[in-house]
Every structure is written in C-alpha cells, then in structure tokens.
Amino acid sequence: MSSRRIAFIGLGIMGSPMAANLVRAGHTVTGFNLTQPPIDKLVAEGGRGAASIAEAVKDAEVVITMVPADPQVEEVYFGDGGVLDNAPAGALLIDMSSVTPQMSQRVAAAAEERGLRSIDAPVSGGEAGAIEGVLSIMVGGKAEDFAEAKPVLDALGTTVALVGPSGAGQTVKVANQLIVAVNIQACAEAVVFLERSGVDLDVALDVLNGGLAGSTVLTRKKQNFVNRDFAPGFRIDLHHKDLGNLLSAARAVGAPLPTASLVADFITALRAAGDGGLDHSALLRNLERLSGKVN
Template sequence: MTETIGFIGLGIMGRPMALNLINAGYRLAVHARREASMQPLLEAGAEPCSSPAEVARRSAILFTMVSDTPDVEQVILGEQGVIEGVQAGAVVVDMSTISPSATRAMAERLRTVGAEMLDAPVSGGDIGAAAGRLSIMVGGPEVAFERVRPLFEVMGQNIVHVGDHGAGQVCKACNQVLVAQTIAGVGEAMLLAKASGVDPAKVREALLGGFANSRVLEVHGRRMLEDDYAPGFKAALHQKDMRIVLEAAHELNLALPGAAQAAQWLNALVGQGLGDLDSAAIYKIQAQFSLETAVDRSTTDTNP
C-alpha cells in the first residue's frame, strides 16, 4: 500500500469512495473543482493537488468520478489534464457514467503516452458508495483489471470484468435502461391500484412476495407510497445516462422504444425543475399526466 493512488472528482459518489480507500490504508492524492469538496479527504490525510495533471504525476493508479462525458474528456485530455502528467505504465480508471465511444477514444489517446485505461462505472448510489457495496462494471485489458482489483474490492462487492474498452460503459447503459423502465413500470402499477380503489401499499406488499419482486419495487415503490424523493440518484443524472443510452442506440441504428419512453418521463421531471429529486419521482409526473388526461376526458365528455 506504499504507492500513491490518485482520485479526481469528490462529489456525492467520489467522496465516500475515496474515503473508503483512505480507511483501507491507501495514500491518496486528490483533486476537485471545488476546494470544499476536498476538505473531508484532506482531514482524513489525503494530499491536495492543484490539477488533474498533478494527480497523475503523483500516482501510478488514478480514479476519475465526474458527471458527464465532456467533464471526463476535460479532466483526462484538457489543459492540465491527466494526459499531461500521467506516468508510463499508469492505469487511469474512469468510474463516471459516460459515452462508450468516447471512452474508447480516450483509451487510445492514453495508450499513446504509455498509460492504460479502464472504464468502471458503478451502480448502488451514494448509500452503496459509503458502505463499499457498489456494483462495478469494468471494461479494459485483463492485466490492468487484475492490477486494480484490490482497490475495486475496497469500493464494491459485485465486481465484473465485462470486456474490452467501453464494455463497462455499455453494461452501465444496460443497467440504466432496466432501472428507468422498471421505475416507470412500478409507477404505473401504483397508479392502477390507486385508481381502482385498492390500497397500493397492500398491492406492493403482495407483489414483493411474487415474481414481480425487484429492488426497484422494494426501494422506489416505498418512495412513491411515502412521497419521499430525497435523492439516492438524482433524476438529472439519470436523464443524462438515458441520453447516453439513446445516443449509443443511434450510433448502432438500434430501436429502444421502451428506453425512449422512460427517458421522456425523466425529461418531463427535469423540465419541471425537479431534477434534484430521486429518479423515482417519475411517479409524480405519471400521476400528474394521468390526472390531466382524466380531466381532459371529463371536459370532453361533458361538452355538447
């Protein structure tokens, strides 16, 4: 554990992930756009860096965890980016959720300066990050994956090497397709129960014991019943992820109509200024849409 590990991006996900590495005995060099985000890491013993390039100069393995594709491109390839300081033989591990094709392009650029890249997006939210129980989906060379595996095991429990560069991002896109559509499905089920005069809490209780059971029904179904949308995963970030899904589908000339519909619910949620709520708040938009549709139908039926 003598080598320094780099960590760039210390937001709601990156901060607890980095703290877990420190608590496991690793020495960290860190950087964030906002100095305040670094403070908990500095108090825990991390070394501050003024730029991604400085982090790269100090570390043989470094992690990035930022919001979107352009942010990762800026951190890795931009001015004072990782590529300007990265050591030959280093491994750059991007744990953000971004475009698979952009990931492959960045991996090629890093390879020209002697560094390897892994794409390792995660699922599990801030609760999973804090508990070190993330699911980590990894793309990139097997040798680099094995080198980084002990660090992954500090941050997560379900760690799968999916394939070559970009495969981790494709896997995360598949995850978001399933989650978004399942949230929408649970929302529709709760609406149907309520509109039918049946207690949706009892319906959920019954469904949890059958084939319809899922983690989404368990966690987000409860959120819907309690109208509790404190973010575990913000709708604005889920919207971004679904944009990546649909962009990838466009590149492949692939039809994903269910994913497109779920993306529209998220678009409507964010469009109403509710992007900081958990993406389970899709239910709020579904309920609003259903109510407006019922009012429109009632108005039409009573007009001569």
C-alpha cells in the first residue's frame, strides 16, 4: 500500500488509536485535537501534530474526521478555519464520526462544490476494535471514492464495505447501534437473573457465549458486567445520540422500532441519573436500580 498524507481531526477514545494504526501502516499522519495531550501522544508514536485544522489539512491527500456528533462535524467542516475552506483541491474527505445521514449528505454536497470528494465511514467495534484495528466500517459515497479510500480504511478495520450513496454509511451505523443496544440490554437482564438465581456468573456467561446466545457484545463486555467496570469504551452519551438519530430516521421512513424506543428510554434514564459518561454496558445499572441494588 502506498503511503498517503493524512490529516486526522479528532484524537479521542476512538480517533487516537485509529491515527496510530495509520502511522504503523506507513502513512504520514498529521493530527489535530482540541486538547494537546492526544497530539503529543500521536507525535510520540511517529505522527505529526498541528496547531489548527487548517494547518493539519493544508497538504493532505486524505482528511479523516472522528468527532462526537453533528454539531462538531458542522464546526470542523463549515466553521472558520475548517476543513472545507482549507483542504487542497482533490482531497478525499472521510468522516468517520457517527452523525445523521443528512449531515453526511450536506458535507458531501459542499465538498463537491469546492472540488473535494467526501464519503461517510462510521465504524463499529468500540475502543478495543479501534486499538486492534479490527473495526467494521460502513461507507456511503461514490464507488470510485470508496475504491481510493479502501486501502487507508483497511489499516483500521477488517470489514470495510460500501453500503450505498452518501449518507448510507450513517444509516447502517444507526442500525448497528440498535442491535448493540438491545444486545447489551439482553445481556444485562441475563446477568441480573443469573445472579439472583445463585448461578456462577462468570462460568454461566462463558457457556452462553459458546452457543447461539454468543455475541461480540458478550465477548467484549463480559468483564464489564462481572466486575461492574463501566469505564468508557463507548459512552452512554454517544449511544443516546445514536439512538436519537436512529429513531428520527425510522420515523422518516415509517419503520416501527418498539424495542429500540424502549432501550432508548433506559439510556435516557441513565443520563438523567448522571451516568452519561459511563460505558454503555452500564445499562446493567438501570436494572440494578430497579432491583434496589444501587442508588
């Protein structure tokens, strides 16, 4: 794979290991973040740092953005000193944030007006998947832009697919978040039931994970459940945002999603209790509150 000059905007829980994986793949990566320590970390790993978005993207062939939600994408792309006004003509923009399909389509249209190209490429796999470079990446955009982006994306994930036109990646991502949220809720309910029944939880979860009930969620989150360790790999606040995007999109196409609505309410309750910064496996806390086990 030939080396590309890549600007990486947003070095958070997901972005930081993703940028590091691109460096390890042989790319020249210049990172920008609103706080300095993640930039310093990237530099220590062989990347470069920039003091602004404009500086990061000025010579980039590829610009990757990984920020929390629509407002941040709006600022990064359309704000003063943003990507659209400073990326060189012909650059390929890859937004890997999880946002609404409408935002992805807006970015793509604005990019085309400026002689740039854009795809939306949200991911699934959480912090562990980002660190290990095994993310699932769902891409919306033109086939020729996907073909150019794929060698770069292959350094970040093991499942990389074009799922449709601009915005389609985001549509598939919110469907992913529906499945993940419902799976976590089901696992949490099983944990409460098993513990109340006096079963060895650690062993029981291993047995369940070896059969049809097994899942990546249970593999990744088992220790969170067993140890009540809810340090954020993917924050409740972000899953709340994603399910909001899902339900909005579902209403637009007339798709009833009753289970998604219920789990979204549980996530809203967690945020109201001050747990928005915890990992989404903290859905277990809702059930424990209902059982009187935690405050």
